[in-house]
Amino acid sequence: MNFQIKRRFFVIAVASFTATVFTSCGSLQNNNTTNTASNPIAKTAANTVVTGTKEKIKIGVTPVPAGEILEFVKKNLAPQAGLDIEIVTFNDSVQNNTALKDGQIDTNYFQHIPFMEDFGKRKNMKMYAFTPQIHLNPVGIFSKRHKSLAEVPQNALVAIPDDVSNAHRALKVLEEAKLIELKPNVQPVSPKDITKNPKNLQIKEIPGSQAIQTLPDVDLSGITGNWVVQSGMKTDKDALAIESTQNPLYAVTLTTLAGKEKDPRIQKLYKLLRDDKVKQFIKNKYRGAVLPIP
Known part of the structure; x- marks a missing residue:
């Protein structure tokens, strides 16, 4: 960094x-x-x-x-x-x-x-x-630097929330997006539970309230919907990946x-x-x- x-x-x-x-x-x-x-x-x-x-x-x-x-x-x-x-x-x-x-x-x-x-x-x-x-309030993966997850480079800096439950949620969205793999049957997961990281993503845990302000400084950021609403972004247009309601x-x-x-x-x-x-x-x-x- x-x-x-x-x-x-x-x-x-x-x-x-x-x-x-x-x-x-x-x-x-x-x-x-x-x-x-x-x-x-x-x-x-x-x-x-x-x-x-x-x-x-x-x-x-x-x-x-x-x-x-x-x-x-x-x-x-x-x-x-x-x-x-x-x-x-x-x-x-x-x-x-x-x-x-x-x-x-x-x-x-x-x-x-x-x-x-x-x-x-x-x-x-x-x-x-x-x-x-x-x-x-779904966790979405957002970026100001990249228009798709395919553009994310090696050693990209990724911000996720620093509280246990929302960190787990952000990491699971990253796993569903095929960017990382996590240990199975672990609840909740944390960065130490990443087993495969092909792009060597650099995970940075930050308070959720900082996610919007720091978005220009990182490649990707996992942000919960309540902060997205207040930022003026539109999840249906701006999120590169999003949490599902299938298991709410x-x-x-x-x-x-x-x-x-x-x-x-x-x-x-x-x-x-x-x-x-x-x-x-x-x-x-x-x-x-x-x-x-x-």
């Missing part, structure tokens, strides 16, 4: 660290509460207020794409279903799950099952994930605390998120950067 690339990675890494510190210290962007002590409307369950025929439910999301998808549901489907949806936006996954644990929200919509299970083990928190899942292990779904999964409000919300109108909205808006789960 030349000096210019090293310098760019260093500068971005410092900026990313600073942003992460401030993000992790942030608070809820939406912190509206209902004072039931002075409100004559009866409270029927945690975070639930019956207003006429509508039941209120609070959902934690990340802004894109989950927040946008839920906003579509709130405006177009929830009123007829008798749900009054309050969207609580987080930029930090730890805060989102902590708010769920503390009862500040009823459910959240931002994480895939492997992330939920790992978080639960580390934080001693039991959660429930609804399946089939709702959408996949890393698809995002609705989650809640174990034991609350039978809450009628949450069940109703899950059905709305799985509605065909939502699937069509996802297809039309994100053009492959986000994929609805069949």
Whole structure:
């Protein structure tokens, strides 16, 4: 890697660290509460207020794409279903799950099952994930230097996410594209599990948030759909290879605390998120950067 690339990675890494510190210290962007002590409307369950025929439910999301998808549901489907949806936006996954644990929200919509299970083990928190899942932020392989994978040269520099689950996903897409081979039956895989590397690809693990900024400095980059959406790229036109929905292990779904999964409000919300109108909205808006789960 030349000096210019090293310098760019260093500068971005410092900026990313600073942003992460401030993000992790942030608070809820939406912190509206209902004072039931002075409100004559009866409270029927945690975070639930019956207003006429509508039941209120609070959902934690990340802004894109989950927040946008839920906003579509709130405006177009929830009123007829008798749900009054309050969207609580987080930029930090730890805060989102902590708010769920503390009862500040009823459910959240931002994480895939492997992330939920790992978080639960580390934080001693039991959660429930609804399946089939709702959408996949697929990992795509992108390049600003090459128009096809056939153009990728020997010793090419390839960036992949540095978190365990997304690194696994990016490496599997590279394997499906015949650029590398990985040890079989390993879950999750990492760069050390590469068994064949005909082009001697140089794998560089970086935070996912740096993928777009560093794209001009590398030959290939594995980028998840949520970052692609925010970058303005179009997965259906720009990705050289993409993750499939045939085995949607890393698809995002609705989650809640174990034991609350039978809450009628949450069940109703899950059905709305799985509605065909939502699937069509996802297809039309994100053009492959986000994929609805069949």
